[in-house]
Amino acid sequence: MTIEEKVGQMSQSTSLATPFSENIKQEIRQGRWGSFLNAGSPADRAEAQRIARQESRLGIPLLFGRDVIHGYRTIFPIPLGQAASWDPALVEAAARTAAREAAAEGIRWTFAPMLDIARDPRWGRIAESPGEDPYLASVLAAALVRGFQGASLDDPASVAACAKHYAGYGAAEGGRDYNSTWIPELLLRQVYLPPFHAAADAGVATFMTAFNALNGVPASGNSFLLREILRNEWKYSGMVVSDYNAVTEMIAHGYAADASDAARKAVNAGVEMEMVSTSFRDHLPALVKSGDVDRKTIDNAVRNILRLKFRLGLFDEPIPSPATSHVTPDSLAVAERLATESTVLLKNRNDLLPLSNSIGSLAVIGPLADSRVDQMGTWVMDGRAGDVQTPLAALRQMLGDSRVHYVPGLRSSRDTNQQEFSAAREAAGRSDVVLLFLGEEQVLSGEARSRAYLNLPGAQDALVDAVAAAGKPMVAIVMAGRPLTFRETADKVDAILYAWHPGTMGGPALAGLLFGRTVPSGRLPVTFPRSVGQVPIYYAHLSTGRPPLASELGVPAGTPVDPHGYTSRYIDLDFTPEYAFGYGLSYTTFEYSNLRVSAATVPMGGTVTVSADVTNRGSREAPETVQLYLHDVAASVAQPVRVLKGFRRVILKSGATETVTFSLTTNDLAFYNEKLQPVTEPGQFEVWIAPDSAGGVKGSFTVK
Numbered sequence: 001m002t003i004e005e006k007v008g009q010m011s012q013s014t015s016l017a018t019p020f021s022e023n024i025k026q027e028i029r030q031g032r033w034g035s036f037l038n039a040g041s042p043a044d045r046a047e048a049q050r051i052a053r054q055e056s057r058l059g060i061p062l063l064f065g066r067d068v069i070h071g072y073r074t075i076f077p078i079p080l081g082q083a084a085s086w087d088p089a090l091v092e093a094a095a096r097t098a099a100r101e102a103a104a105e106g107i108r109w110t111f112a113p114m115l116d117i118a119r120d121p122r123w124g125r126i127a128e129s130p131g132e133d134p135y136l137a138s139v140l141a142a143a144l145v146r147g148f149q150g151a152s153l154d155d156p157a158s159v160a161a162c163a164k165h166y167a168g169y170g171a172a173e174g175g176r177d178y179n180s181t182w183i184p185e186l187l188l189r190q191v192y193l194p195p196f197h198a199a200a201d202a203g204v205a206t207f208m209t210a211f212n213a214l215n216g217v218p219a220s221g222n223s224f225l226l227r228e229i230l231r232n233e234w235k236y237s238g239m240v241v242s243d244y245n246a247v248t249e250m251i252a253h254g255y256a257a258d259a260s261d262a263a264r265k266a267v268n269a270g271v272e273m274e275m276v277s278t279s280f281r282d283h284l285p286a287l288v289k290s291g292d293v294d295r296k297t298i299d300n301a302v303r304n305i306l307r308l309k310f311r312l313g314l315f316d317e318p319i320p321s322p323a324t325s326h327v328t329p330d331s332l333a334v335a336e337r338l339a340t341e342s343t344v345l346l347k348n349r350n351d352l353l354p355l356s357n358s359i360g361s362l363a364v365i366g367p368l369a370d371s372r373v374d375q376m377g378t379w380v381m382d383g384r385a386g387d388v389q390t391p392l393a394a395l396r397q398m399l400g401d402s403r404v405h406y407v408p409g410l411r412s413s414r415d416t417n418q419q420e421f422s423a424a425r426e427a428a429g430r431s432d433v434v435l436l437f438l439g440e441e442q443v444l445s446g447e448a449r450s451r452a453y454l455n456l457p458g459a460q461d462a463l464v465d466a467v468a469a470a471g472k473p474m475v476a477i478v479m480a481g482r483p484l485t486f487r488e489t490a491d492k493v494d495a496i497l498y499a500w501h502p503g504t505m506g507g508p509a510l511a512g513l514l515f516g517r518t519v520p521s522g523r524l525p526v527t528f529p530r531s532v533g534q535v536p537i538y539y540a541h542l543s544t545g546r547p548p549l550a551s552e553l554g555v556p557a558g559t560p561v562d563p564h565g566y567t568s569r570y571i572d573l574d575f576t577p578e579y580a581f582g583y584g585l586s587y588t589t590f591e592y593s594n595l596r597v598s599a600a601t602v603p604m605g606g607t608v609t610v611s612a613d614v615t616n617r618g619s620r621e622a623p624e625t626v627q628l629y630l631h632d633v634a635a636s637v638a639q640p641v642r643v644l645k646g647f648r649r650v651i652l653k654s655g656a657t658e659t660v661t662f663s664l665t666t667n668d669l670a671f672y673n674e675k676l677q678p679v680t681e682p683g684q685f686e687v688w689i690a691p692d693s694a695g696g697v698k699g700s701f702t703v704k
């Protein structure tokens with residue numbers, strides 16, 4: 001290969017427009033592009049592939065990448081919603097479905113899974129994240145890699161996955177997208193890196209560097225991340241792509257003087273393919289000539305890129321013909337199940353839910369009751385609004401048109417026009433129960449969609465007030481890309497289902513939950529703050545030397561109490577969150593009892609089993625996600641008050657008891673010490689088997 005051909009493989013472009021230009025065809029013939037992203041129709045991609053394979057000197061196939069984030073044609077819940085299912089097998093099935101649909105249209109590489117731990121709901125990309133916890137995120141990371149990549153990459157229904165954004169992107173200052181992150185290495189290793197490590201261990205084919213500067217060094221020029229950790233420690237042998245323009249953005253960061261400097265720093269740090277910006281194409285040949293970049297660095301990068309193309313079978317496949325993916329009964333069934341399992345029941349006063357089928361009529365109100373596009377959420381390139389089944393449509397189908405009184409009340413989640421409020425109140429007055437579909441429209445979460453307020457936007461709170469005047473039981477169904485703060489509205493309604501953006505089948509899934517055909521089982525993958533002023537707030541925090549006291553609860557929101565005591569809290573808001581990590585109700589109640597630990601003392605290197613009885617005390621069969629938490633009581637580095645160490649989904653019949661058992665080796669108790677080594681230290685450990693991060697039954701053991 002000539003240096004130009006090598007650098008071509010390391011270059012990725014968006015410029016495969018429909019119809020694509022003679023100029024691009026010529027560049028493909030010359031081997032000047034290795035990959036295209038988010039570009040072209042299936043027919044364009046097939047034709048571009050034909051040119052690359054048949055008309056370029058070396059016949060190297062192109063690799064088409066795309067943001068297949070939570071579905072391709074069939075749209076599943078946003079990733080944060082999928083995380084709320086705590087169901088890796090189902091998340092894997094959804095990724096498999098997405099892979100099949102994308103691959104059929106010539107896409108063999110997805111820029112997913114996004115594995116950025118996110119503890120700040122202001123950040124719009126929390127919607128794409130697996131939430132705040134490294135253990136849950138790691139389990140999901142492996143499931144997503146398995147789903148996208150299948151049993152083998154050369155299965156024509158598999159797509160190469162991409163662990164992104166490496167690393168620390170989710171800790172952006174102030175929740176402002178693209179912002180700096182300052183993460184001490186200990187915290188990086190303990191919290192932010194584990195999901196990436198899990199993806200690497202699961203065989204993820206590619207990594208994407210992040211936009212942010214981590215501790216002052218942009219991730220796309222960060223050899224500590226890319227060489228020291230990824231290659232040397234994790235022995236990763238896949239390929240590394242930059243994020244969109246992230247190489248040349250190192251100039252704006254103040255880290256590179258110009259595009260040539262950026263190319264040199266990125267490639268020397270370990271970036272192997274440049275997304276969109278063209279500093280590699282423009283400068284690498286000269287940089288190799290001048291000796292600023294070693295030819296071996298280029299050869300290694302090209303080797304990793306070509307190996308991926310071989311592994312995907314791209315050299316051997318027949319020249320593709322254009323094809324179109326469609327939703328199928330199977331894909332819709334997975335989407336409906338995942339939307340069902342992702343939905344979290346936050347409140348259910350007097351067991352208002354599930355509603356009875358014999359109900360007379362329903363008022364369906366709110367800007368998200370019938371909004372096909374909004375329901376799909378962020379990062380939907382190929383999902384079609386026409387495939388989406390909304391709650392309004394599903395409820396009408398279930399109950400018949402005449403029993404559903406629909407008044408949107410607001411045109412969109414941001415609308416402030418109250419003209420329709422009296423019609424909404426009147427519809428509520430004619431109905432037995434009011435369903436309020438509230439939240440955030442599609443464009444309010446995702447990339448570059450940071451918010452400084454976490455409230456329901458527009459006049460939604462006022463809409464709830466107007467409708468409440470009718471005096472009917474009310475259920476709020478919230479669709480949003482992040483945790484929202486909506487305390488006043490929550491107090492006014494009887495029940496709340498938090499549905500995130502549930503995707504194509506959100507309507508039937510929600511109708512099924514509302515009427516008890518299914519039982520809610522979603523659990524929060526992220527802490528919900530009481531107010532934006534509490535952010536960041538997450539369950540696995542350190543205790544501090546002055547932890548707040550339960551007796552200090554009851555602070556009236558926004559009104560400072562007489563300052564007393566010297567503990568770590570607010571004087572104008574309770575220190576606890578609105579809803580804890582792991583929280584979620586069911587239509588039944590589960591009782592946790594009888595925690596047993598296999599031995600009071602565990603030798604270093606040994607195993608301890610922890611079990612508890614979980615009993616379904618309600619009248620219906622239901623799934624329950626049983627969670628295992630641990631606390632290392634005294635260690636050479638202070639440890640969080642609790643950390644998740646396991647979870648299991650069980651389905652219990654009414655009245656049934658199941659003993660749920662977890663085993664932990666002493667390796668599972670390890671943390672990073674001051675020398676940044678993973679260690680387990682002898683001493684006492686507390687352990688909980690729990691329905692969420694705030695409750696549960698507790699025991700302890702000692703490691704000797």
Ligand code: BGC
Nearest residue numbers: 037038067111164243244447
């Ligand atoms: C995003 C990535 C995405 C890429 C390609 C960037 O702006 O940060 O997550 O994969 O664009 O669309």
